Amino acid sequence: MNNARNNLTTVKRTELTFLEKLYVPTLWSGLKVTFRHFWNTLFRGKVVTMEYPEQKWTVPEGYRGAPYLVKDTEDRTKCVSCQLCEFVCPPKAIRITPPGPAVDPTTGNVEKRPKEFEINMLRCIFCGFCQEVCPEEAIFLQKDYSLTGVSRSEMIYDKEKLLALGGVHRGPIMKWKQKADEARKQDAFKPE
Amino acid sequence: MSTPTTAELKPAPPPVETIRIKVDGRELDVPKTMPDWQGKPQPTTMLQACAMAGLEVPHYCYHPKLPIAGNCRMCLIEFGTPMMGPDRKPVLNEDGSPKIARSVLPYEPDAARGAIACATPISPGMELYPSSAATKQMREAVLESLLINHPLDCPICDQAGECKLQEYSVEHGQATSRFVETKVHKPKQVDLGPRIMLDDERCVLCTRCIRFTRDVAGDDALGIVNRGSYNSIAAYPGRQFDNNYSLNTVDLCPVGALTSKDFRFQMRVWFLKETKSLCATCGTGCNITAGAREEKLLRFEPRQNDAVNGPWMCDHGRLNYKWVQREDRLSTVISTRTGSGTWTGVLAEVAEVLRNAPKGSVAMVLSARQTNEELYLLNKLAVLCGAITDSIAREGQGDALLVSPDKNPNSNGVRLTGVAYTEMGIQIPKIAAGIRNGQIKTLVVFGEDVTRHGLEGDVLSRLDHLIVSDVLPNETTQRAHFLLPGCAHIEKRGTFVNVKGRLQKFMKAVEPKGDARPEWEFLGELLQLLGRPENFKSLEGLFNQMAKDTPAFAGLEWSRIGDLGVNVKL
Amino acid sequence: MDSIMDFIYLHRELVMGLVKICAVLAVLLPMVAYSVLAERKISAFIQDRVGPNRVALPLLGSVPVLGPFLTRLGIWQPLADGLKSFLKEDFTPNYVRKAYFWLAPAIALIPAFMTMAVIPFGSYIGTEKMVIADLNVGILYTFGIVSLGVYGLVLAGYAANSKYPFLGGIRSSAQMISYEIAMGMSVIPVFMLVGDLNLGKVIQHQSGGLFSWIIFQQPVAFFIFMVAAFAETNRLPFDLPESETELVGGYHTEYSSMKFALFFMGEYSNMIASSAMMVTLFLGGWTLPWFGLNANAPAEGGLWIGIAHIGIFLAKVLVLMSIFIWVRWMLPRFRYDQLMDLGWRRFIPIALANIVITAVILYLKHAP
Numbered sequence A: 001m002n003n004a005r006n007n008l009t010t011v012k013r014t015e016l017t018f019l020e021k022l023y024v025p026t027l028w029s030g031l032k033v034t035f036r037h038f039w040n041t042l043f044r045g046k047v048v049t050m051e052y053p054e055q056k057w058t059v060p061e062g063y064r065g066a067p068y069l070v071k072d073t074e075d076r077t078k079c080v081s082c083q084l085c086e087f088v089c090p091p092k093a094i095r096i097t098p099p100g101p102a103v104d105p106t107t108g109n110v111e112k113r114p115k116e117f118e119i120n121m122l123r124c125i126f127c128g129f130c131q132e133v134c135p136e137e138a139i140f141l142q143k144d145y146s147l148t149g150v151s152r153s154e155m156i157y158d159k160e161k162l163l164a165l166g167g168v169h170r171g172p173i174m175k176w177k178q179k180a181d182e183a184r185k186q187d188a189f190k191p192e
Numbered sequence B: 001m002s003t004p005t006t007a008e009l010k011p012a013p014p015p016v017e018t019i020r021i022k023v024d025g026r027e028l029d030v031p032k033t034m035p036d037w038q039g040k041p042q043p044t045t046m047l048q049a050c051a052m053a054g055l056e057v058p059h060y061c062y063h064p065k066l067p068i069a070g071n072c073r074m075c076l077i078e079f080g081t082p083m084m085g086p087d088r089k090p091v092l093n094e095d096g097s098p099k100i101a102r103s104v105l106p107y108e109p110d111a112a113r114g115a116i117a118c119a120t121p122i123s124p125g126m127e128l129y130p131s132s133a134a135t136k137q138m139r140e141a142v143l144e145s146l147l148i149n150h151p152l153d154c155p156i157c158d159q160a161g162e163c164k165l166q167e168y169s170v171e172h173g174q175a176t177s178r179f180v181e182t183k184v185h186k187p188k189q190v191d192l193g194p195r196i197m198l199d200d201e202r203c204v205l206c207t208r209c210i211r212f213t214r215d216v217a218g219d220d221a222l223g224i225v226n227r228g229s230y231n232s233i234a235a236y237p238g239r240q241f242d243n244n245y246s247l248n249t250v251d252l253c254p255v256g257a258l259t260s261k262d263f264r265f266q267m268r269v270w271f272l273k274e275t276k277s278l279c280a281t282c283g284t285g286c287n288i289t290a291g292a293r294e295e296k297l298l299r300f301e302p303r304q305n306d307a308v309n310g311p312w313m314c315d316h317g318r319l320n321y322k323w324v325q326r327e328d329r330l331s332t333v334i335s336t337r338t339g340s341g342t343w344t345g346v347l348a349e350v351a352e353v354l355r356n357a358p359k360g361s362v363a364m365v366l367s368a369r370q371t372n373e374e375l376y377l378l379n380k381l382a383v384l385c386g387a388i389t390d391s392i393a394r395e396g397q398g399d400a401l402l403v404s405p406d407k408n409p410n411s412n413g414v415r416l417t418g419v420a421y422t423e424m425g426i427q428i429p430k431i432a433a434g435i436r437n438g439q440i441k442t443l444v445v446f447g448e449d450v451t452r453h454g455l456e457g458d459v460l461s462r463l464d465h466l467i468v469s470d471v472l473p474n475e476t477t478q479r480a481h482f483l484l485p486g487c488a489h490i491e492k493r494g495t496f497v498n499v500k501g502r503l504q505k506f507m508k509a510v511e512p513k514g515d516a517r518p519e520w521e522f523l524g525e526l527l528q529l530l531g532r533p534e535n536f537k538s539l540e541g542l543f544n545q546m547a548k549d550t551p552a553f554a555g556l557e558w559s560r561i562g563d564l565g566v567n568v569k570l
Numbered sequence C: 001m002d003s004i005m006d007f008i009y010l011h012r013e014l015v016m017g018l019v020k021i022c023a024v025l026a027v028l029l030p031m032v033a034y035s036v037l038a039e040r041k042i043s044a045f046i047q048d049r050v051g052p053n054r055v056a057l058p059l060l061g062s063v064p065v066l067g068p069f070l071t072r073l074g075i076w077q078p079l080a081d082g083l084k085s086f087l088k089e090d091f092t093p094n095y096v097r098k099a100y101f102w103l104a105p106a107i108a109l110i111p112a113f114m115t116m117a118v119i120p121f122g123s124y125i126g127t128e129k130m131v132i133a134d135l136n137v138g139i140l141y142t143f144g145i146v147s148l149g150v151y152g153l154v155l156a157g158y159a160a161n162s163k164y165p166f167l168g169g170i171r172s173s174a175q176m177i178s179y180e181i182a183m184g185m186s187v188i189p190v191f192m193l194v195g196d197l198n199l200g201k202v203i204q205h206q207s208g209g210l211f212s213w214i215i216f217q218q219p220v221a222f223f224i225f226m227v228a229a230f231a232e233t234n235r236l237p238f239d240l241p242e243s244e245t246e247l248v249g250g251y252h253t254e255y256s257s258m259k260f261a262l263f264f265m266g267e268y269s270n271m272i273a274s275s276a277m278m279v280t281l282f283l284g285g286w287t288l289p290w291f292g293l294n295a296n297a298p299a300e301g302g303l304w305i306g307i308a309h310i311g312i313f314l315a316k317v318l319v320l321m322s323i324f325i326w327v328r329w330m331l332p333r334f335r336y337d338q339l340m341d342l343g344w345r346r347f348i349p350i351a352l353a354n355i356v357i358t359a360v361i362l363y364l365k366h367a368p
């Protein structure tokens, strides 16, 4: 039987030389490194700091910033108030008020739109779950990363604000529109 | 301690005749007959046998409390029967066990022929294969065809989260559809009646709704119109689907076709906190599940209790929840005498009044909407003050199915706790006379507007002290000197005894608003202030104490009542 | 008027002593504040950062060129820091031992100031010797006072009544005791060379030229003294009593506001005191071997030379301070056993050997 022990390899610790044991040469090289950095920063301007409010960062493609609601190309809210994002949101930043039973004749085939849609940007952790879970492609994490306000209530973005910030999404999917068109062609469907 | 008289403790039933079958290779003895939807014995079906083996067979049209229709085909399973030789003798395997003939299509002996488990009775020696590959394939095929014209608008569908089509698609379906043609579109947002909205596209044509309203509610209002893939549910032309049980079809509907106008687009069901409670609209005491989110009541649904309501409840009771959270609900405790607005202050004043009241000068009108525990404490208070007590009867229309003519949820509690031994309301004229002639100076009212029941405003104005506890404002509460905001039953815990003598408990679904507190809490404090300290700390303790003191509840304990309640002797 | 002059004349010693104390404090306190700034700036540069560059004074900040320049330099940062320390809530947790808790920061700070008393920071101005107390046992006094400093830390750790400060306090006492021995033994050869304990005499001894500086005669002693000084001042790589990563903040975990700032000041005053000590003992004190700056300033017309001596002294201190800071941002923290090992098993034997060797050499040199 091959003992499991036999498969172990023992790594030998390398013996330090006398000079190394003295530490002094190592100290010296350390001092050289730090001094080089000091010199380069002070006299040759090799600074890595980005001085934030004056200098801004280029947001890379695919960055996940604040989540905003988007409209479709016909200026309609894409969100159907399914509340999946509210459910999935880990810090419970989203709060949706569903529309209630009243039938809104203007929304046509999409019976449901949120009456109110709030995201508490103080709670949101920009995780992107809402975008991922949304079955309607109605919410997207966009490029804003630095949101400020002077009060807590100001940091709760309501539907109008989210839609205004979110802009228009030109995705190819217009599920509800297609359904309505399809249905209109069939006599059984009476949209009156 | 005597044992409680409950429905569960019947003499042992006679031995049942059983049949031996195999489910997924496991031998099982199942009763030969089982009760059908009306409770009559009928041959046991494959679906019931599988359920006994712990396997759920997916189904849409089958419902244990409805006649069997067998039209959805979701419950198809593969099965086999003992093979018979030409001599009508069972063919045996080499090891002596009977040979099983799997049922196959007659012209295609390689393909299994399923049977609908909901309607096919079992026979001796039968083998069921609810987990076999062939069964799985049948389920996939049925689901695929059900989804052909289905709109798949789960994001806006109220049923999402409790939809059988979703659940079975995940469990038994396949991820992709092979259907590339245009879907048939059917009417959406069809107004079936005052409380029901239908979305025909989502209907799977299981006819549960039709059977319910025809066979259970006795109102043949629904039917299927059009042909083929245009089949759709509709109300009888010129009629509304508006019977008092119509909302049960929303629960029955396995998909999001029938929706409640009341709950439509109010909240996704997965956010609801569900609490086991009772309906307090009439004396039947239907068991319900109350759904609430963030202290806002959103819906009542029936909870199955075959000893009371089965799986149903009436529409009136189901929608009777909105008053609890009305804006004008009483939410401040107040004494108009001193303007005190704290519980400690007001209760101290009330205790002072009751302590100083001479015997015979106190009367109490206690509602039959209060819980047993509260009535028990109130009765104690009455004995302490030597008060005369009564309650108020509330009669109305009943029906043959569930609705009781007694509109109080706890009339029997009033009797059993001794608040009113005889007919309710008999003492009210006496109390009125007592107030008029100045003998009665203090009136305690719990949960009733006595101005509408024989103690009009001018009578009340003669009182020295009017102590009132209620939930909503009314004329009596306006005249109160001491106003103690109480709780609706959905905001507290307690027990009711229904018209048939079933003691049932209910749990708290939402928090009361403002100062309002459960009556039993502040009644306990009041008794303590009057020098009669009670030694309960929780409702459980109070119930157990009441059970000890009340002959009708002897031997009961809160922890042993269970979700479905127990019968007590009336 | 006359009576005042009379008083001054009669109590010349006292008055001049007070004046010197005030002068020393007036230099020392800003130095502490600005060494914090220096620490932050130097660390920033070593790490390719910018460092404090935001605090601007309302009027000065708007002067063209100069204002922005000073702001970038962070010149006003210490003011802001000080103000912040004063304005922050001074929080005393209710489970601490209050009396000791309040005492500890003061005890930590005072010894650092007291060490300054015996340091000769210049030669003469007029006839006045530039040292507050010209003790003939100067070095003993220093060691005595410095070892008091540890009480502040130990007390802080004990008073806080919670585990991290307690561990920090214990660590600091063990560390101080260990390194004090090495430190004490490392300077014995110095006094063997000089033959006197008075620090003025030590400087006199080094006024002979660059190579009369004791650092060149006793490099080993200097090295041990310097390392021990790092340990004594709780500076990296020996900051185990505070080690943020393991002890949250060590002995000052529970302190806030000005009390915390006092510990902070204590640390930097200690650095200054240690640097001054090293300058005096090893680097020729206020002397410079060129331009005749290595002799006492004459009583008549030697004012500028006297001032130059003070400047030389300060400059040397600043260089050593920079080394303190520089080392801090280069070395990681020692492990505790390594620290003890270094103190007891390396430095003490080496220092002992150094004493013996020096003694032998001196004996051979002076042997008849």
Ligand code: SF4
Pocket (backbone or CB within 6 Å): A067, A085, A088, A089, A090, A091, A092, A093, A094, A119, A123, A124, A125, A126, A127, A128, A129, A130, A131, A141
């Ligand atoms: S990004 Fe994450 S945290 Fe923010 S709203 Fe969406 S789900 Fe919630």
Ligand code: SF4
Pocket (backbone or CB within 6 Å): A078, A079, A080, A081, A082, A083, A084, A085, A086, A096, A130, A133, A134, A135, A136, A137, A138, A139, B155
């Ligand atoms: S998941 Fe999308 S469609 Fe659903 S509520 Fe959120 S944003 Fe609206």
Ligand code: SF4
Pocket (backbone or CB within 6 Å): B150, B151, B152, B153, B154, B155, B157, B158, B159, B160, B161, B163, B164, B165, B166, B202, B255, B256, B257
């Ligand atoms: S009925 Fe079920 S499957 Fe159909 S849309 Fe509604 S939730 Fe989705």
Ligand code: SF4
Pocket (backbone or CB within 6 Å): B202, B203, B204, B205, B206, B207, B208, B209, B210, B233, B249, B252, B253, B254, B255, B257, B258
């Ligand atoms: S409406 Fe619902 S219950 Fe009625 S047939 Fe259709 S799916 Fe079944």
Ligand code: FES
Pocket (backbone or CB within 6 Å): B058, B059, B060, B061, B062, B069, B070, B071, B072, B073, B074, B075, B076, B116, B117, B118, B119
């Ligand atoms: S459940 Fe059996 S056919 Fe519908």
